[in-house]
Amino acid sequence: MSVELPDVLIDGYRRFREEILPGKKELLEKLMHGHQKPWAMVITCSDSWAIPEVILGAGPGDLFVVRNVANMVPPPDEKESEIWAAIEFAIYRLQVPYLIIMGHDDCDGMKASLGRPPSEEREPFLRHWLTYLESGKLLADRSFSKIGYRRKSVVRANVVVQLERVRSHPLVYAATKTGRMTLLGMVYNSEGGLEFYDEEREEFLPVPLD
Ligand SMILES: [Zn+2]
DSSP: OOOOOOHHHHHHHHHIIIIIHHHHHHHHHHHHTTOOOOSEEEEEEOOTTOOHHHHTTOOTTTEEEEEETTSOOOOTTSSOOHHHHHHHIIIIISOOSEEEEEEETTOHHHHHHHSSOOOTTTOHHHHHHHGGGHHHHHHHHHHSGGGOOHHHHHHHHHHHHHHHHHHTSHHHHHHHHTTSOEEEEEEEOTTSOEEEEETTTTEEEEOOOO
């Protein structure tokens, strides 16, 4: 049986070939031949509308991105090692100057965790994955309760937990300690604004545009 490709795929690919590729051909060829030098690694959520390249106005070669449900980094002793492998790749091989954990309001992963938990029978992997949000929930109640809206506070606390977790890797610790790399926590909020975590003030502030 032959594969029937959906129109949405064909149309999107046609737009890429006709409208985008001609203007980016030279850059893409350069990147393909080993000149990748992204300015940041971004660990962010898989939700289809919270796109880091769109939010940060980035193009090919700018960002080294890992996306998963609710932008999490599992503890290093857990079995999910692909995120840690990507972090090592970004720091040791690409020497990214920034590592960004980016969460977002109205996150569907967050809603799945704060609502009825996924069933063991139908979604065992999602159920397990969402247990990594528990530390974020605890921190939200402890340090971000003044936000007043639990889903928003857990989104922000979850970013802070991932920053702490990422920092526990010796490579990340050394890179930040020597100033070779900066860790940033960010949230794309429900008003379409971007917030960053101010570690001294222990709160999220709007990214200034002037
Ligand atoms: Zn999300």
